[in-house]
Amino acid sequence: PRICETPAGMINSIGLPGSGIEHFLKEDLPFLRGYGTPVILSVAGSRVEEYVALVERVHGEEGIAAIELNISCPNVKQGGLAFSVDPHATAQVVSACRAATARPLIAKLTPNVTHIATIARAAADAGADAIAAINTIQAMAIDVRSRRPRIATNIGGLSGPAIRPIAVRMVWEIAQAVSIPIIGMGGITSAADALEFILAGATAVAVGTATFRSPGAVIEVIDGLGPLLAELGVARIRDLVGAVQLWE
Numbered sequence: 001p002r003i004c005e006t007p008a009g010m011i012n013s014i015g016l017p018g019s020g021i022e023h024f025l026k027e028d029l030p031f032l033r034g035y036g037t038p039v040i041l042s043v044a045g046s047r048v049e050e051y052v053a054l055v056e057r058v059h060g061e062e063g064i065a066a067i068e069l070n071i072s073c074p075n076v077k078q079g080g081l082a083f084s085v086d087p088h089a090t091a092q093v094v095s096a097c098r099a100a101t102a103r104p105l106i107a108k109l110t111p112n113v114t115h116i117a118t119i120a121r122a123a124a125d126a127g128a129d130a131i132a133a134i135n136t137i138q139a140m141a142i143d144v145r146s147r148r149p150r151i152a153t154n155i156g157g158l159s160g161p162a163i164r165p166i167a168v169r170m171v172w173e174i175a176q177a178v179s180i181p182i183i184g185m186g187g188i189t190s191a192a193d194a195l196e197f198i199l200a201g202a203t204a205v206a207v208g209t210a211t212f213r214s215p216g217a218v219i220e221v222i223d224g225l226g227p228l229l230a231e232l233g234v235a236r237i238r239d240l241v242g243a244v245q246l247w248e
Contacts, residue, residue: 004141004150009160009187009209011139013153016044016070021057029063038065040106044072048096055100066104069097069128072135084109087122098127106183108132109174111163116170117177124178131174132183132206134167160209161187168200175201175242189217191224201242 003012018024024041032039041064043054051069058064071083071093083089084107094107107123109116111134120131136157141150149155167186174182184202188194189210197205210217225237234240 001150001152002156004156006139006141006158006160006162008162009158010212011141011151011156011158012136013151013156021054025058025061029061033063039063040066040068042068042070042108044070048092051093052096052100055097055103059101064103066106066129067097067101068106068108068132069093070108070135071123072108072110082110082112084119084123085113087118090119090122091126094123094126094128104129106130106132108135110135111137111166111170111186115173117173120174121177124180128180130181130183131178132185133174134163134170134186137163137166159186161189161193163187164193164196168196171197171202172200172244188221189213191221191228194221194225195228195237195240198237198240199242199244201244203238203241 002014003010019027029039041058043051045051045054055067058067071090081089083093090107090109094105097105105128107120107128107130109119109123109131113119116133120133123131136159138155139158140155142148143150164187167184171182171184181203182201183204183206184197184200185206185208187209188197188205188207194205194207205221207218207221210221214220229235229237
């Protein structure tokens with residue numbers, strides 16, 4: 001099994017499914033262009049050189065608004081540790097890709113670190129245009145009858161509402177450390193959830209796991225923001241970015 005449900009989310013270990021960059025450029029990108037919406041290409045690799053090669057391969061391709069560097073991936077030169085657990089490795093990937101493209105670069109960070117703000121600062125200093133946070137949290141679930149983990153890889157990534165308070169905290173920490181935009185994610189299922197991230201300092205949000213429950217979850221979140229802002233007496237959502245009022 002690659003996915004299992006948890007009381008407030010799910011654990012997955014599906015790797016990075018995809019048919020490769022050539023298939024994406026030939027089949028997927030033309031299809032996505034047809035919708036007239038900005039496309040953010042997410043790239044991943046096990047070496048810095050692989051990230052750079054992918055970034056260079058899409059040079060000149062129309063319809064790609066930005067590139068997300070998924071640096072939550074294992075770094076083979078560091079014994080399999082994710083690039084984004086280390087500020088130096090993070091900076092290496094971002095700076096190398098920055099030299100290879102003028103497109104906006106988004107650094108997607110792992111939450112499985114001690115101090116995520118340090119990693120975010122390294123990415124920003126190396127040339128990232130935005131931060132995406134957070135990715136899934138390492139987790140395990142065990143079937144008590146079979147005594148086996150419920151995921152074939154034993155450990156997987158936990159996502160969904162269970163991780164939202166952690167994600168909000170990390171977005172707030174990142175917002176204290178960098179001045180570039182933050183895309184907040186992790187357990188968003190409603191407009192109120194999205195607004196929580198914005199108050200913490202995110203300038204945009206992303207919805208993932210909720211679409212397993214409801215394919216229209218993104219639309220539901222968007223449609224709910226207008227009435228919520230009206231209820232709060234707020235005219236512009238941008239006025240709420242980082243507007244959390246901390247206790248003294």
